[in-house]
Amino acid sequence: MKKCVGVDLGGTTVKMGILGEDGTIFEKWEIRTRKEENGKYILSDIAASAKEHLATAGIADEDFAGVGIGIPGPVQSNGYVEVCVNLGWKATNPADELSKLMGGVPVKAGNDANVAALGEQWMGSGKGHDNLMFFTLGTGVGGGLIIDGQIVAGSKGMGAEVGHITVNTEETDCCNCGNRGCLEQYASATGIVKQMKRALEADKTDCVLRGKDFSCKDVLDAAKDGDALAVKTVQKSMDYLALAMASVSYIADPEVFVIGGGVSKAGNYLVDMVQKRYNELTPLSSKKADIFIASLSNDAGMYGAAKLVL
Amino acid sequence: MKKCVGVDLGGTTVKMGILGEDGTIFEKWEIRTRKEENGKYILSDIAASAKEHLATAGIADEDFAGVGIGIPGPVQSNGYVEVCVNLGWKATNPADELSKLMGGVPVKAGNDANVAALGEQWMGSGKGHDNLMFFTLGTGVGGGLIIDGQIVAGSKGMGAEVGHITVNTEETDCCNCGNRGCLEQYASATGIVKQMKRALEADKTDCVLRGKDFSCKDVLDAAKDGDALAVKTVQKSMDYLALAMASVSYIADPEVFVIGGGVSKAGNYLVDMVQKRYNELTPLSSKKADIFIASLSNDAGMYGAAKLVL
Numbered sequence: 001m002k003k004c005v006g007v008d009l010g011g012t013t014v015k016m017g018i019l020g021e022d023g024t025i026f027e028k029w030e031i032r033t034r035k036e037e038n039g040k041y042i043l044s045d046i047a048a049s050a051k052e053h054l055a056t057a058g059i060a061d062e063d064f065a066g067v068g069i070g071i072p073g074p075v076q077s078n079g080y081v082e083v084c085v086n087l088g089w090k091a092t093n094p095a096d097e098l099s100k101l102m103g104g105v106p107v108k109a110g111n112d113a114n115v116a117a118l119g120e121q122w123m124g125s126g127k128g129h130d131n132l133m134f135f136t137l138g139t140g141v142g143g144g145l146i147i148d149g150q151i152v153a154g155s156k157g158m159g160a161e162v163g164h165i166t167v168n169t170e171e172t173d174c175c176n177c178g179n180r181g182c183l184e185q186y187a188s189a190t191g192i193v194k195q196m197k198r199a200l201e202a203d204k205t206d207c208v209l210r211g212k213d214f215s216c217k218d219v220l221d222a223a224k225d226g227d228a229l230a231v232k233t234v235q236k237s238m239d240y241l242a243l244a245m246a247s248v249s250y251i252a253d254p255e256v257f258v259i260g261g262g263v264s265k266a267g268n269y270l271v272d273m274v275q276k277r278y279n280e281l282t283p284l285s286s287k288k289a290d291i292f293i294a295s296l297s298n299d300a301g302m303y304g305a306a307k308l309v310l
Numbered sequence: 311m312k313k314c315v316g317v318d319l320g321g322t323t324v325k326m327g328i329l330g331e332d333g334t335i336f337e338k339w340e341i342r343t344r345k346e347e348n349g350k351y352i353l354s355d356i357a358a359s360a361k362e363h364l365a366t367a368g369i370a371d372e373d374f375a376g377v378g379i380g381i382p383g384p385v386q387s388n389g390y391v392e393v394c395v396n397l398g399w400k401a402t403n404p405a406d407e408l409s410k411l412m413g414g415v416p417v418k419a420g421n422d423a424n425v426a427a428l429g430e431q432w433m434g435s436g437k438g439h440d441n442l443m444f445f446t447l448g449t450g451v452g453g454g455l456i457i458d459g460q461i462v463a464g465s466k467g468m469g470a471e472v473g474h475i476t477v478n479t480e481e482t483d484c485c486n487c488g489n490r491g492c493l494e495q496y497a498s499a500t501g502i503v504k505q506m507k508r509a510l511e512a513d514k515t516d517c518v519l520r521g522k523d524f525s526c527k528d529v530l531d532a533a534k535d536g537d538a539l540a541v542k543t544v545q546k547s548m549d550y551l552a553l554a555m556a557s558v559s560y561i562a563d564p565e566v567f568v569i570g571g572g573v574s575k576a577g578n579y580l581v582d583m584v585q586k587r588y589n590e591l592t593p594l595s596s597k598k599a600d601i602f603i604a605s606l607s608n609d610a611g612m613y614g615a616a617k618l619v620l
Contacts, residue, residue: 145561147457148460160561161563161594162561165556166557169477169478178593179591250472251470251558253471254464283489284487285466287466288466289466
């Protein structure tokens with residue numbers, strides 16, 4: 001069986017694993033991401049660690065497919081990274097560099113959210129579906145589009161930057177990107193907290209969160225417990241997510257949507273809200289795309305990175 | 311050189327041609343679309359006409375790549391057509407049927423707007439770009455998404471139904487689809503006329519169109535001539551088109567956009583408006599996608615249909 005190394009390169013840790021083409025994880029481990037001196041040690045650390053583990057695993061040359069790596073920033077289809085703020089990198093081709101550091105083995109790189117989407121499509125909630133859109137709801141909102149089993153990386157560095165789809169043309173507050181009314185302003189963890197604060201200001205009815213410092217999880221828990229204002233706030237955020245999903249359907253029409261990231265831990269409570277609104281927003285389709293919660297959690301990136309070379 | 315028959319099947323006429331793999335049109339002709347009896351004669355008419363022209367052209371069997379056909383309705387990736395209102399068809403596989411009628415030659419079918427997108431990508435304004443989004447602004451708004459030179463047909467029959475992307479969450483009027491605020495309500499020929507009528511009601515300033523019966527072309531001409539209210543109306547419609555394009559970029563990130571259909575005859579006047587607004591709406595991208603007017607006019611469908619089998 002072909003085997004490879006899957007690398008999920010994050011801002012704090014690097015998750016690595018040796019995976020087989022059937023999706024088996026033979027081994028997984030982590031190393032620290034050394035961001036010192038504009039991240040100049042990161043790739044040599046990864047190469048050294050991969051070589052050490054590969055030597056111990058004793059994989060025959062003809063069975064080794066190479067290394068796949070997910071990177072926390074935009075990656076062009078040729079592997080070029082113009083800038084990666086999270087790591088301090090500028091104008092580099094990490095796939096080529098890592099390949100050199102490992103004696104010329106095949107290396108492929110992709111954006112981390114795109115790669116996580118591929119992981120979910122290969123071995124997670126999207127298994128069995130060639131066309132999938134992944135939304136990750138964390139501090140921000142990212143995503144990945146998979147068409148015919150392949151990542152759509154995009155040509156101008158904006159592929160699956162779904163957090164910046166405009167979902168509210170009447171928004172007055174600015175998004176970090178400079179526009180107004182981006183999905184990220186409502187459906188990220190930060191966005192949900194902000195919308196809850198807005199709701200508390202605008203609506204003086206009782207709410208368990210009033211007068212408290214609260215997190216996104218607190219808002220979601222309050223909503224699940226039936227707090228009316230929290231329910232209304234979460235519903236509004238999920239309505240905007242459904243609107244963005246409907247736009248995705250009217251453009252690329254995937255079979256399934258997968259929701260990951262911290263916010264997705266609220267599980268089927270969110271899925272039910274989003275699916276209902278999404279179905280209303282897609283009257284042209286008799287068969288609706290299913291919406292699932294991601295199932296690979298922190299391993300999605302490693303799986304997807306492996307799939308890049310398997 | 312490989313040759314094939316490209317067929318653009320419309321509700322009134324069938325445009326047909328013999329094309330080569332370098333894009334040469336050796337011959338083109340039209341036949342009437344016989345919609346009688348739920349369109350049962352359409353495919354046999356096409357087969358008979360194609361066979362006649364192929365016999366005259368004298369193409370060697372080994373040089374004949376088959377027949378590509380664009381169909382005015384949703385086509386699944388396996389060629390299946392659940393329903394085609396424009397032709398009266400139900401539950402049919404026109405590619406398989408046409409192949410049988412022509413002695414088993416390879417036949418591939420696609421949705422007409424998707425196929426026109428492929429035509430523009432192959433030999434029109436999108437030539438040289440593997441990733442392209444086509445918007446056709448006619449009575450309605452349709453489109454086609456091309457990724458890596460392939461049509462993204464979609465899995466639920468909604469691929470590139472871009473006319474139904476929500477661009478105005480505050481709209482009170484209903485779209486034909488049942489939603490409110492679809493792109494089609496603003497950027498189609500019908501939509502532009504409707505928005506102009508609305509503007510004339512809401513704003514009592516001078517306008518050359520006031521008190522007249524007018525077409526979309528009249529509105530565009532008035533705008534080009536500098537009529538303030540017409541300019542404002544067309545600008546608003548093009549702002550919504552730019553917003554939909556920005557959403558496309560944040561999802562699939564194509565290299566170029568191509569605008570076709572009747573409205574596109576207003577040419578660079580529209581392109582300039584849309585490009586300016588699109589650039590503002592995509593702050594995340596340092597290199598902007600170019601927006602072009604379609605160049606193949608009524609032949610786009612025939613070219614794209616040919617490309618399906620070439």
